Amino acid sequence: MNENKTEAQSGKLLEVKDLRVSFFTPAGEVKAVSGISYDLNYDEVMGIVGESGSGKSQEAYSIMGLLQSPGKVIGGSITFEGRDVLAFDKKEMTAFRGSEVAMIFQNPMTCLNPVYTVGNQLIEALRAHDKKITKQEAAKRAMEMLELVGINNVQKRMKQYPHEFSGGMRQRVMIAMGLICHPKLLIADEPTTALDVTIQAQILELMKDLQKKTHMGIIFITHNLGVVAEICDKVSVMYAGKIVEQGPVDDIFYRPGHPYTMGLLRSMPRVDAESYERLIPIEGTPVDMLNPPEGCPFAPRCEHCMKICLQKMPPYVELGDNHRAACWLRVQERLNEKQGEEAVQNG
């Protein structure tokens, strides 16, 4: 399959620049996403990590044009294969959604319609985007798709209702439905959070496998760092609507640059730990998004908090190839290095 990859498929798939999403609630404006940028290539899996309320799902919804009122994109750009997604009209968006970008959600039970058979729903998804396809062809494709995601006995399964499937099987149906129109980008919003570890392992293996076959880009939203290590090529760590650090997966795990990333890594017990070590939690509670602190949002919980952190948001500092973090500590380090160099030059 790899040789068939065309020139276009190796390039940039999605580019998000300075995206801002706000919710205008009666209590005030909530800046759910405030100025995030990243890009994603074909064949690449990007993880978005963050706790609940960090804006990681809202960011994904805005790519799909699924933001619920009172949420609104108030700035920035989303470019998909050179096209401006935010400028799409309703018709273009409908065509774009499903056929080029697909999404799978955390809870498969609430996303499948309980009164239609699984086969019916798969066929409907296909026929909504391909008006010319006949019912028979659509049914055939649906069955192929179910087989691809590892469901046995497809003939019978097509006629069953979602409640007749177990949780893991339902998630497989969701994946089949997402992939049935061969999207170029798959957004997976915590697809394994509701599943048991053994089923989670099955689903992750399946997603890795399918990605190799289809060369799609995947945005994988999760709060589980173990899953990230397993499946992602690069990672964006979000905190209070901002990406505080992004980089290749190895850099994030072995050379984290932001205190929040370090804190997350330290606070997790590891199943392969050699001996008992007390956990080092991140103290404090998550940010109240209605009244976010000035400056760096993580400052009130940060053990290295300095005066400037409470006043100004730090700029990104490049820490390596495509690895950057927004932290005043790193800015200071950079300045010290420069001063050192200048001192050497002047001396």
Added chain:
Amino acid sequence: MAEDKILLEVKNLKKYFPVKGVKGPGVQAVENVSLFIRKGETLGLVGESGCGKTTLGRTILQLHEPTSGEIIYDGKPIFQGQDPWTRDGEGKLVHRKVPKAKSANMLPYRRKMQIIFQDPSASLDPRMTVGEIIGEALDIHKLYSSKAERSDRIKELLRMVGLNTEHANRYPHEFSGGQQQRVGIARALAVKPEFIVCDEPISALDVSIQSQVVNMLEDMQEELGLTYLFIAHDLSVVRHISNRIGVMYLGSLVELAESYELNKHPLHPYTQTLLSAVPVPDPEVSRSRQRIVLEGDIPSPMNPPSGCRFHTRCPYATKACSESVPEFREVEPGHYAACHLLNK
């Protein structure tokens, strides 16, 4: 620290839930579980959803009435009942009449045995203030002589779990998930219990908050000499907090060992699978590691497989596995497992 004294012992405990319109025992949620917990230790209990770990925890506290078996707390039997279900020649379960089970008056034991629930918002009454929620436990067991003593105790408990004393007048919805779970813990501690069943106390919390609560539970244990039965599906957390770990599959205990031993030398094929499925937050490790992926889903506990309940998904299953139930026995000192493969 764990002592040698055994605080709680469970022998051949069964809990079946009858199902309307279905003949037979119904849902066989807990099947023949035997274990003991030493004073001051933490016993972890892991397994997939639906394996009966929560039911086991609740049955031990007699929040569900056990079907049969024995529960011994601090040397005194608090439940004793004969099994009304026997297997006939074809291996079918048949009901027979047995003497009524003997159960101790639980009220004094409720002071000694407490529970922390999984969902903190669902386990706190939304119409009671936090002070009332914690105080109710004190009222029921009459643990104060004056009003001042009652409010002092509530304040002390709130401080103990890291909340402010003025929080007593607030309602549960005014707190974050992590804080609500702290209230749940304060309520459990109000009666000065010896033994606490922690039923997935952290799975509903954010990652950065989970470790705070885990550390707090550890501190409480040290300070108050508590004994925990820690139920969770996250093996890495259980492994961190527990002295020993029991692994459940479809109602039965399949393996039980020291936490370190279980992770290094899992004997039962199911434990091996479970361990290999846990994602490790380390890209290099997860790239190099071999994973055993199980086929299929967990069978229904209404109609569990014959013999070893795991044999339908076990990669090593032989004919014997589908025929007879493997005995749960001490394979190595302190390391229990139920598997036919280990008997050779």
